[in-house]
Amino acid sequence: MGELYGEVFFILLVFSADKVVLFTLGRRVLGKRKVLSESEIKPRLPEDFEVLGIAEKLLGYDRIMVRCLDGFTRLCRIRGKMKRRVWIKVNDIVAVSPWDFQTDKRGDITHRYKGNQAEWLKNNGYLKDLRI
Numbered sequence: 001m002g003e004l005y006g007e008v009f010f011i012l013l014v015f016s017a018d019k020v021v022l023f024t025l026g027r028r029v030l031g032k033r034k035v036l037s038e039s040e041i042k043p044r045l046p047e048d049f050e051v052l053g054i055a056e057k058l059l060g061y062d063r064i065m066v067r068c069l070d071g072f073t074r075l076c077r078i079r080g081k082m083k084r085r086v087w088i089k090v091n092d093i094v095a096v097s098p099w100d101f102q103t104d105k106r107g108d109i110t111h112r113y114k115g116n117q118a119e120w121l122k123n124n125g126y127l128k129d130l131r132i
Contacts, residue, residue, distance in 0.1 A: 053068035057090065074105060
């Protein structure tokens with residue numbers, strides 16, 4: 001009744017001897033997908049306007065004190081896009097985007113680096129001025 005063709009499952013219905021109609025039932029995944037190990041994934045590097053930092057103190061809601069590479073300790077908030085998707089703990093490495101005003105006191109957290117990504121940043125010299 002059905003035939004497996006590539007990645008889509010078709011049902012063949014024959015109405016007459018010269019006419020065949022194909023209906024798709026949806027996508028099928030054949031075989032295993034390739035999973036990259038975490039060590040193979042290159043971390044997102046900070047943009048020109050961003051600074052790397054370490055989360056020092058959780059202040060509640062979406063506010064965190066972050067010690068940055070440029071020597072300032074900033075009161076940062078978690079960006080709205082990341083607020084309920086990313087959980088930041090003390091001593092996590094984060095990318096901070098300083099505000100246009102109060103650049104030395106306030107900022108937005110734009111990215112949290114996982115353990116293997118933080119290790120990659122440390123090995124490649126991005127965190128040499130930061131005491132962890």
